[in-house]
Amino acid sequence: MSVSSRFAPRLAAALALPAVALALVGALTAPRPAAAQQAQGFQTSVPAAALIDFETGTILYEKDADKRFAPGTLVKVMTADVVFSQLKAGKIALDTPFIVSVNAWKRGGGPSGGAAMFAEVNKPAPVGELLAGALVVSGNDAAIALAEGVANTESEFSQMMNAEAKAIGMANSEFHNATGFADPGQVSTARDLGLLAAHIIRTYPTYYPVFARPNIEWSRIKQRNRNVLLDAGIGADGLQVGWVKDVGYHALGSAVQNGQRLIVATLGAKSEKERLEETRKLLEWGFQSFRQRQIFTADQEIGRAQVFGGTQGSVGLVAKGAVSILTPRSGNERITAKVVYTGPLRAPVAKGTEVGRMQVTRGQVKALEIPLYTAEDVPVGSLTDRALDGGMTLMGDGVRDLFKKVLAKVGK
Structure with missing residues (x-):
């Protein structure tokens, strides 16, 4: 040479x-400016939103997708992610019993007046049912019991949540509890929540269906799934909705139509009606307006x-x-x-x-x-x-x- x-x-x-x-x-x-304007001409009235194609990871739409919001009960999706990781690693099983502590019962159960699974204090409940309690009816008692069962304390569990969020790439999120209870430092974004949903669906297909379970019955109390997206006729099959005082109504969902899966996050809607209508509109627009192209x-x-x-x-x-x-x-x-x-x-x-x-x-x-x-x-x-x-x-x-x-x- x-x-x-x-x-x-x-x-x-x-x-x-x-x-x-x-x-x-x-x-x-x-570039074709008219086509670009038409593609980006979609608007939503919610303060923040993200629409993601699951297969390619393409962001189809975003509006203030990196603006931080108090996530409220959507935090339970991250709680589930940590528990799913423990299940997949074989450290616990769906039938592993966790004791419902006085703390879980008092702060998150019947005495709290909030969303609850109504698990009995000082009694065991299997992990699988606690997951359903937390994800199907947003049970705060179930979420606290899961956190304490996995990590002894909710504080230690939140450290696991933050480590997992970092690994997923949730750059603008921080978690301080397993329930979504008000905390000034607990924040997330539409983009981060979309990443979390995609990670769960891809990594834990065995456990993801719990989000779509139609109801649960515990302590002789039967409750229906609170996720209104599941009955909206848009192919939704999981994740969660919630409300935060002084912030608004949130939704994190995934839907499948004609073999294509989209993930949507809408944050801060003014009402339950707006949350449902805007989330539905965003999903329908996404399914109808895009085609897949290979670039490499x-x-x-x-x-x-x-x-x-x-x-x-x-x-x-x-x-x-x-x-x-x-x-x-x-x-x-x-x-x-x-x-x-x-x-x-x-x-x-x-x-x-x-x-x-x-x-x-x-x-x-x-x-x-x-x-x-x-x-x-x-x-x-x-x-x-x-x-x-x-x-x-x-x-x-x-x-x-x-x-x-x-x-x-x-x-x-």
């Missing part, structure tokens, strides 16, 4: 954007990341499988994408290492974000390779600009 042919690709990698964001795609389709094939190189000290100066980045996005049926809309990574990566780099993310924007909406992985191994390079990389780093941007002018000649 000649010096020039060896040096050219390393120089090209050094001239790439080094560490912050690498622009990837200018426009996958030609499986194993297609999406971008490259700079590598320091390796046998080569950069490495290709790929997604796991094909990448698809939903676009408006009414016409093409401008789609842009960028790769974001922290670099340069330091050799050795192993194939399949997650090193960055691709962010896809449809019009003004951040429609999709997916992890990217290295496409090949990059071993540690020779002393010459490392010296070249070190030299390029020391020379800085001024010399880089100079090299841009001669780069084409270097490889000849």
Whole structure:
């Protein structure tokens, strides 16, 4: 290999954007303003909302999706997520009995005057029924009993909730209890709740159906499922609705029509009627207005990341499988994408290492974000390779600009 042919690709990698964001795609389709306006012309009266396609993760609609709200009883969906993880790990089972403590009974049961499963104090109840109590009728006694059964105290359980939220990517959420009781530090967003719903449906398909259980009966008291979306004729099959004083009526739901699943979160509606109508309208619009398009094939190189000290100066980045996005049926809309990574990566780099993310924007909406992985191994390079990389780093941007002018000649 000649010096020039060896040096050219390393120089090209050094001239790439080094560490912050690498622009990837200018426009996958030609912009058509009228079509874009029509696609984004949908409006909802609720203060905040997010509509997500489950299969692709595409954000179809958002309105103040990152605005923080007191989530109220929707917190119980996160409570369920933590319990589901314990079930899946084999640490507990659906028939594991948890004792309903005086605390759970007094603060969340019959004496509290709020939503309750009416579990008997100091008596055992199986995890499966406590889950139904918390999710079907929003029983606060059931939620507290689950938290205490898993983690001894509700405070310790909330730490598990926050760790799980972080792992899911719920960047704007914080949980302080298992019930949704008022707490100034307990917040979430429409986007985060949508991420949570998608995570539960994908990760715990065995346990997800409990959300759609039509009723429960405990202590000889029979109660119907409080989720009004289930009977709205829109294909809804789970999650929860709630109300927060001085905030409004919330809904977190998922529905399936013609094999497509959408997830919706609406926060802060002024009434139960508005919550139902706006959530239904949002879902119906989503099912009718979009089609799926593949934008990258499986194993297609999406971008490259700079590598320091390796046998080569950069490495290709790929997604796991094909990448698809939903676009408006009414016409093409401008789609842009960028790769974001922290670099340069330091050799050795192993194939399949997650090193960055691709962010896809449809019009003004951040429609999709997916992890990217290295496409090949990059071993540690020779002393010459490392010296070249070190030299390029020391020379800085001024010399880089100079090299841009001669780069084409270097490889000849």
